[in-house]
Amino acid sequence: ARLSASPGNDVCLIEAGAGLSARSMPDAIRSGYPGRAYLDTHNIWRGLAAVMGVRREGEVRPARRYEQARILGGGSAINAMMANRGAPADYDEWQVLGAEGWHWEACLPYFRKLERDVDFSGELHGGDGPLRIARPSWERLSPFVQAVIRTLGESGHPLRQDQNGLWVDGTYVGAVATSEKGERIPTSVGYLSDSVRARPNLHLRTDLVADRVTFDGVRAIGARLRHLDGACEEIEADRVIVSAGAIHTPALLMRSGIGPAEHLASLGIPIVHHLPGVGGNLMEHPSIAVSAFLPRAARTAFPEGHHEQAIVRFSSGLPGCVAGDMHGAILSRSAWHSIGYRLGTLFFWVNKSYSRGRVTLKSPDPHDEPEVDFGMLADPRDLERLKRALRFGADILCDSAMAGYRDSVFASSYSPRVAAIAMPGTWNAWRRGALSALLDMAGPWRGRLIHAVVTQGVTLDRLLSDDAALTRFISENVGGTWHPSGTCRMGQVDDPQAVTDASGAVHGVEGLHVCDASLMPSIPCANTNVPTIMIAERIADMLGREDGAVASA
Numbered sequence: 001a002r003l004s005a006s007p008g009n010d011v012c013l014i015e016a017g018a019g020l021s022a023r024s025m026p027d028a029i030r031s032g033y034p035g036r037a038y039l040d041t042h043n044i045w046r047g048l049a050a051v052m053g054v055r056r057e058g059e060v061r062p063a064r065r066y067e068q069a070r071i072l073g074g075g076s077a078i079n080a081m082m083a084n085r086g087a088p089a090d091y092d093e094w095q096v097l098g099a100e101g102w103h104w105e106a107c108l109p110y111f112r113k114l115e116r117d118v119d120f121s122g123e124l125h126g127g128d129g130p131l132r133i134a135r136p137s138w139e140r141l142s143p144f145v146q147a148v149i150r151t152l153g154e155s156g157h158p159l160r161q162d163q164n165g166l167w168v169d170g171t172y173v174g175a176v177a178t179s180e181k182g183e184r185i186p187t188s189v190g191y192l193s194d195s196v197r198a199r200p201n202l203h204l205r206t207d208l209v210a211d212r213v214t215f216d217g218v219r220a221i222g223a224r225l226r227h228l229d230g231a232c233e234e235i236e237a238d239r240v241i242v243s244a245g246a247i248h249t250p251a252l253l254m255r256s257g258i259g260p261a262e263h264l265a266s267l268g269i270p271i272v273h274h275l276p277g278v279g280g281n282l283m284e285h286p287s288i289a290v291s292a293f294l295p296r297a298a299r300t301a302f303p304e305g306h307h308e309q310a311i312v313r314f315s316s317g318l319p320g321c322v323a324g325d326m327h328g329a330i331l332s333r334s335a336w337h338s339i340g341y342r343l344g345t346l347f348f349w350v351n352k353s354y355s356r357g358r359v360t361l362k363s364p365d366p367h368d369e370p371e372v373d374f375g376m377l378a379d380p381r382d383l384e385r386l387k388r389a390l391r392f393g394a395d396i397l398c399d400s401a402m403a404g405y406r407d408s409v410f411a412s413s414y415s416p417r418v419a420a421i422a423m424p425g426t427w428n429a430w431r432r433g434a435l436s437a438l439l440d441m442a443g444p445w446r447g448r449l450i451h452a453v454v455t456q457g458v459t460l461d462r463l464l465s466d467d468a469a470l471t472r473f474i475s476e477n478v479g480g481t482w483h484p485s486g487t488c489r490m491g492q493v494d495d496p497q498a499v500t501d502a503s504g505a506v507h508g509v510e511g512l513h514v515c516d517a518s519l520m521p522s523i524p525c526a527n528t529n530v531p532t533i534m535i536a537e538r539i540a541d542m543l544g545r546e547d548g549a550v551a552s553a
């Protein structure tokens with residue numbers, strides 16, 4: 001949208017997934033409740049899997065399904081719509097890590113440019129960007145969420161106003177990107193409006209997989225594309241911009257001959273330029289949760305409304321960790337189905353994580369998903385902080401102030417089992433319905449039922465009283481937050497792990513840019529959609545000063 005605003009550019013956008021527009025948006029994507037869109041396998045890369053926890057010596061930890069969008073608009077079309085920026089210090093850190101000119105003062109104008117915040121104005125906020133940002137009113141919050149907010153307030157985490165205001169710890173009603181009607185606004189709608197789509201110099205091409213970037217020597221000259229029926233097509237361009245996300249961008253670069261030479265050679269890929277950092281520095285926010293069965297009176301009155309209604313930002317105080325390094329999302333419901341409706345959750349993640357993983361190729365075939373190993377918890381600070389978060393969550397939900405708003409409390413995570421139960425289907429629907437009815441009726445037996453069926457023998461008491469059991473539980477159940485980032489990070493040309501310069505131009509070649517979450521040198525203390533859009537706004541601005549044809553995957 002931004003690049004085609006300049007008539008001198010001719011922009012071709014290539015997307016592997018289906019097209020999406022305001023008119024064609026299916027209900028599951030449009031809905032203000034976002035918990036269905038990412039389960040629909042039409043919207044995601046079906047074969048993608050990732051290893052979450054650390055592989056200890058000799059241990060084979062299986063990869064599990066990892067949802068990444070495959071649809072026009074990418075993650076913004078399936079994500080949870082939380083809209084926050086992170087700490088100013090996150091962006092100052094990027095400059096320290098070698099991304100020259102990236103610091104908070106330089107990023108703020110682009111955070112303002114992308115948003116239309118309807119609740120707050122002033123020097124921190126924008127009023128006319130494509131992304132409408134709002135917070136639910138107190139009345140829309142579920143009784144459970146309201147009770148958690150009050151309990152947090154009494155425990156030293158006061159309710160504050162603006163999650164995207166001054167960076168301070170506290171509890172916030174969540175900032176969410178939705179339309180006036182409370183519906184999703186993917187970037188393919190907010191940015192690619194009807195008038196933008198009508199531009200003669202913008203060509204949207206969907207259901208086309210970018211196989212590799214083509215080169216003349218070290219100059220990118222276009223891309224080889226694969227149609228769904230396997231047919232190949234080559235397009236030419238003066239400039240190629242890869243925006244395939246932090247998993248698929250490094251994979252595409254490696255297939256194109258840009259990456260660690262030894263790895264590419266082992267797969268028989270001709271090397272265009274040796275860049276050892278491609279696929280490295282893989283970051284995520286490791287997560288764990290504490291859930292509670294909700295008495296009827298604590299359940300949301302707006303089951304089709306947004307569920308991630310509030311957040312708590314807090315500081316672990318662990319040596320070597322920054323302020324506001326922890327995040328807890330306060331969920332009015334925990335999944336789209338009847339069991340999820342009966343569960344409230346505190347979903348914690350390490351907002352400033354220090355573990356790093358890697359993306360590598362399994363083969364040069366674009367239909368083979370890359371190998372993704374997050375190496376989560378490899379840094380002991382990440383494990384320790386998740387342990388503390390689980391204890392904190394248990395304290396809050398078990399607090400006497402929560403009486404009447406929660407029944408049995410238990411540790412939880414988005415495990416492969418939980419994901420499997422959430423899949424649509426008749427057998428699953430029957431099982432979920434039967435269990436929900438049982439849970440409602442179980443009365444004094446509910447705790448035992450949850451213990452037997454939901455947590456499969458893990459009790460909260462055991463985790464809280466036995467540190468080894470807690471460590472094991474978190475190591476085995478740590479999940480992600482769908483915030484992969486950092487795998488083509490910006491940095492100085494003499495930094496062997498840097499992949500691009502500060503404008504996203506790939507080191508060592510010409511005419512090739514990256515523009516997505518891969519560029520982040522370190523992970524911000526925020527969900528990553530708004531920070532990624534900020535990056536895109538800024539890089540579009542940098543590129544907009546140059547003329548020429550542009551191809552963008």
Ligand SMILES: Cc1cc2nc3c(=O)[nH]c(=O)nc-3n(C[C@H](O)[C@H](O)[C@H](O)COP(=O)(O)OP(=O)(O)OC[C@H]3O[C@@H](n4cnc5c(N)ncnc54)[C@H](O)[C@@H]3O)c2cc1C
Pocket residue numbers: 014015016017038067068069070071072073074075076078079080081082083084208209210211243244245246248249252366481482483484515516517518526527528529530532553
């Ligand atoms: C389930 C889920 C929930 C999330 N919740 C939130 C949230 O609440 N708030 C938030 O801020 N962030 C959230 N995120 C994260 C956020 O959506 C991402 O940080 C953001 O979308 C990253 O943007 P990106 O451009 O880097 O990559 P993506 O959004 O992944 O876009 C990459 C696009 O490139 C396409 N592509 C990939 N490979 C190829 C290829 N070879 N050829 C052609 N096209 C290709 C993909 O199909 C995709 O459309 C969530 C993400 C997910 C998946």
